[in-house]
Amino acid sequence: MSQPNNRPGDNKSQYGNRVSGGPARPGRSFGGARGGEGPVIKPKNFSGTIRRLWSYLSKERKFLAIILIFILFDAAITLLSPYIVGVSIDAMSSRSPAAFGMLELLLIILVIAYAADGLVTFFQGWLMAGVSQRIVKDLRQALFGKLQKLPVAYFDTHTHGELMSRLANDVDNVSNSISQSVTQVMSGFIAITGSLIMMLVLSPLLTLASLITVPLVILLTRTISRKTSVLFKDQQEQLGKLNAHVEETISGIQVIKAFNHEDKVIAGFDAVNMKLCEVGVKAQIWSGFLMPIMNVINNVGFAAIALVGGILAVKNVITVGMIASFLGYSRQFVRPINDLANIFNILQSGVAGAERVFEVLDEQEEAADLPAAIVLENPKGDVVFENVSFGYRPDVPVLKNVSFESGSGSSTALVGPTGAGKTTIVNLLTRFYDVTGGRILIDGRDIREYTRDSLRKCFGIVLQDTYLFAGTVKDNIKYGKPDAADEEVEAAAAMANADVFIKRLAKQYDTMLSENGGNLSQGQRQLLAIARVILANPSILILDEATSSIDTRTELYIQDALFNIMKDRTTFIIAHRLNTIRGADMIMVIDHGEIVERGSHNFLIDKQGVYYRMFFNQFKNMEELYKT
Numbered sequence: 001m002s003q004p005n006n007r008p009g010d011n012k013s014q015y016g017n018r019v020s021g022g023p024a025r026p027g028r029s030f031g032g033a034r035g036g037e038g039p040v041i042k043p044k045n046f047s048g049t050i051r052r053l054w055s056y057l058s059k060e061r062k063f064l065a066i067i068l069i070f071i072l073f074d075a076a077i078t079l080l081s082p083y084i085v086g087v088s089i090d091a092m093s094s095r096s097p098a099a100f101g102m103l104e105l106l107l108i109i110l111v112i113a114y115a116a117d118g119l120v121t122f123f124q125g126w127l128m129a130g131v132s133q134r135i136v137k138d139l140r141q142a143l144f145g146k147l148q149k150l151p152v153a154y155f156d157t158h159t160h161g162e163l164m165s166r167l168a169n170d171v172d173n174v175s176n177s178i179s180q181s182v183t184q185v186m187s188g189f190i191a192i193t194g195s196l197i198m199m200l201v202l203s204p205l206l207t208l209a210s211l212i213t214v215p216l217v218i219l220l221t222r223t224i225s226r227k228t229s230v231l232f233k234d235q236q237e238q239l240g241k242l243n244a245h246v247e248e249t250i251s252g253i254q255v256i257k258a259f260n261h262e263d264k265v266i267a268g269f270d271a272v273n274m275k276l277c278e279v280g281v282k283a284q285i286w287s288g289f290l291m292p293i294m295n296v297i298n299n300v301g302f303a304a305i306a307l308v309g310g311i312l313a314v315k316n317v318i319t320v321g322m323i324a325s326f327l328g329y330s331r332q333f334v335r336p337i338n339d340l341a342n343i344f345n346i347l348q349s350g351v352a353g354a355e356r357v358f359e360v361l362d363e364q365e366e367a368a369d370l371p372a373a374i375v376l377e378n379p380k381g382d383v384v385f386e387n388v389s390f391g392y393r394p395d396v397p398v399l400k401n402v403s404f405e406s407g408s409g410s411s412t413a414l415v416g417p418t419g420a421g422k423t424t425i426v427n428l429l430t431r432f433y434d435v436t437g438g439r440i441l442i443d444g445r446d447i448r449e450y451t452r453d454s455l456r457k458c459f460g461i462v463l464q465d466t467y468l469f470a471g472t473v474k475d476n477i478k479y480g481k482p483d484a485a486d487e488e489v490e491a492a493a494a495m496a497n498a499d500v501f502i503k504r505l506a507k508q509y510d511t512m513l514s515e516n517g518g519n520l521s522q523g524q525r526q527l528l529a530i531a532r533v534i535l536a537n538p539s540i541l542i543l544d545e546a547t548s549s550i551d552t553r554t555e556l557y558i559q560d561a562l563f564n565i566m567k568d569r570t571t572f573i574i575a576h577r578l579n580t581i582r583g584a585d586m587i588m589v590i591d592h593g594e595i596v597e598r599g600s601h602n603f604l605i606d607k608q609g610v611y612y613r614m615f616f617n618q619f620k621n622m623e624e625l626y627k628t
């Protein structure tokens with residue numbers, strides 16, 4: 001806690017809904033949160049993901065049915081036109097007046113049909129846009145809701161940028177994929193079936209000639225799509241890493257500048273950017289292969305039809321008009337096959353995106369409340385740790401058999417070297433992590449027997465690095481009690497000594513704060529955090545090195561404000577500067593996850609043990625100390 005600088009990417013939320021301080025803990029050791037290393041690409045379950053997407057699509061069944069009717073209408077018009085063109089050519093070739101009369105009628109029908117088709121296609125696009133947007137809205141909602149339910153440990157191992165990428169890029173991909181591919185897949189299959197039937201009706205022999213190329217088309221499509229599917233997923237992952245890098249860099253910009261790491265950060269970005277570029281180029285090249293190859297194959301197919309058709313026409317087996325119709329159908333038959341290959345690419349990218357979204361949705365949520373969980377009402381704040389053991393990873397124990405009692409209204413200070421386990425004790429008390437051994441009691445009951453919401457309601461937390469939200473000063477103070485009246489907000493601010501500076505702001509309590517209170521000083525942010533806690537009126541207070549790195553005058557203000565709120569509340573103070581906790585009822589010295597000493601300041605000084613040495617190390621001049 002005492003390290004002076006934030007590490008970029010360390011701003012993971014440690015504390016939940018009652019956090020008055022910030023999620024950023026300077027120098028926190030957040031195990032696996034890495035900017036640049038995503039998960040290994042797993043073989044994806046294409047059909048499973050499609051089935052799962054269908055569960056979202058099926059809610060739009062009504063609209064999809066109407067879209068299907070429109071598609072059928074469009075397919076009928078499309079199938080009708082080559083036939084009419086063929087009949088018209090034959091009519092013109094026959095040069096009979098009756099045939100010319102029929103030609104006029106056919107052409108009028110064709111014009112009306114095309115106009116109607118245009119209208120239907122427009123409405124079909126309209127409906128489909130609504131369907132795809134509603135589905136991704138649901139998906140975004142599910143994903144965001146899920147993020148709120150994931151345990152804090154999840155955010156230790158997933159960067160913000162990576163999660164942002166899933167919420168934005170991957171969901172976008174799903175949306176594009178649905179809006180572009182669903183109608184095209186439906187109309188493609190209908191066009192293929194319809195054209196094939198018409199081709200068979202016109203000439204089975206010509207049909208055979210035109211089908212020669214189909215196996216080749218299917219084989220190539222499958223091969224290339226397999227390759228592109230892997231590349232698209234890789235591209236998405238690289239994009240996630242790029243976002244993570246940018247997000248991390250922006251959050252930690254001050255630290256980066258302070259350490260002159262700009263070039264290093266740019267080099268890191270270049271590497272990720274280059275990888276994304278390489279994967280992107282590969283993905284584009286592979287998906288771009290398809291079109292030219294298909295064109296060649298199609299042209300070979302047309303040549304085959306022209307050859308066989310010419311022979312049949314010479315032998316009077318088929319008319320020239322019917323050959324023209326046939327060519328039209330064969331084009332309609334081949335086009336969707338080619339399109340389907342392209343759509344398959346889009347679909348792959350969408351499915352890859354959906355898979356990444358579903359990965360998050362499938363993550364294990366915070367353990368549910370016990371069925372018999374009770375609401376912790378009017379807590380007294382009696383805290384007992386009974387042989388508590390815990391490790392963030394099963395193989396690395398962090399707390400070992402920790403036992404202590406902090407009576408209601410008492411103050412307990414946790415001191416000890418960095419990494420000793422002080423914050424971990426608080427993390428367990430607030431149930432951001434669950435103990436692996438022993439139990440924690442509040443007011444005589446295991447904290448797991450309370451509903452998590454009611455348990456967290458009893459804590460107020462003030463961190464060294466306070467987190468404020470974009471909104472007014474008033475909104476930020478009311479965060480812990482949204483229905484508070486203006487007078488209550490002002491009273492809390494006064495008690496926190498925050499009213500003096502708030503009254504000097506341009507719009508006082510209605511002044512807008514930028515995200516994380518960027519337009520306030522650190523001390524002012526902390527005073528607001530204290531006001532927030534005062535308003536929420538928790539029974540247990542957690543002060544995490546709340547008054548370090550601020551000027552002495554502001555510190556006095558803050559100390560005074562904290563003194564105000566500590567009265568009659570169980571308080572835990574995590575502190576490195578030992579002179580701030582001399583008045584605590586109990587001081588516990590933690591080292592390597594164990595309580596090595598405990599007692600009042602005077603008791604521990606008399607004992608001349610670890611605390612004594614720590615204390616006098618901080619105050620080398622003992623005479624000076626005794627004078628104070």
Ligand SMILES: Nc1ncnc2c1ncn2[C@@H]1O[C@H](COP(=O)(O)OP(=O)(O)OP(=O)(O)O)[C@@H](O)[C@H]1O
Pocket residue numbers: 001002027029030031032156392393398416417418419420421422423424425
């Ligand atoms: N989220 C996490 N995942 C994995 N290990 C962690 C995590 N948080 C802390 N640790 C490890 O647990 C141990 C105790 O950490 P803790 O934050 O409780 O120490 P602390 O006494 O509060 O230290 P400081 O005074 O530096 O804040 C350390 O070894 C730390 O590396």
